Amino acid sequence: MLNTKLNIKKILKILKELYPLVETALYHKNPFQLLIATILSARCTDKQVNKVVKKLFQQFPEPKGFAEADLKSIENLIYSTGYYKAKANNIKRCSEMLLKKYNGEVPGSLEKLVKLPGVGRKTANVVLGSAFGIPGMVVDTHVLRISSRLGFIEKTKDAKKAEFALMEVVPKKDWNGFSLRLIFFGRQICIARKPLCKTCPLSEFCIEYKSAV
DNA sequence: CTCCCGATAT
């Protein structure tokens, strides 16, 4: 069940009032560090990622360091984020490709970003939005869950499908902010296990809440 | 589709 265009507009307005300033919570000082932090954030909380990246970037500030590093030493530094073998391998190979193809710089287009090891559409769109200021619709677990709860799109498990459907409904200038706001909203209010519908400022517009009452 | 996988909240 989809929400009306007018309600979607109202929801976007309320979300902006709720979270006026939106910025990624991932610690980073340049596009490369944001890229690595975002790769690490797969199925892991930002808080957990931030616990490891400071030490990680102190040891390996640039692609060169990761490319020359022993895989084990990367694994040890990122261990607590989970999937540590796959992530370490991806980070090393990603750094190697950045050096070989892009002179160590992070490319600023979706097509190039998604070809990097460990980088899918979600990670690529995070980097586009938060490092380059290019509109990108980030569909992570929160956005996927909440955009259907609120009736922005039909329920789906396909993140790419959701991404394209959301780009139709949300104004392009809002794409970056929309994703970040839904993520904060998802952590604080529209929580996966136990959504706080009683105190939710969007419940009167929420398709799932209204159909449950 | 399965596999990768630790930390945390419930």
Add this chain to the structure above:
DNA sequence: ATATCAGGAG
């Protein structure tokens, strides 16, 4: 004990 966390590769 189990679900969930800014997913991606094969």
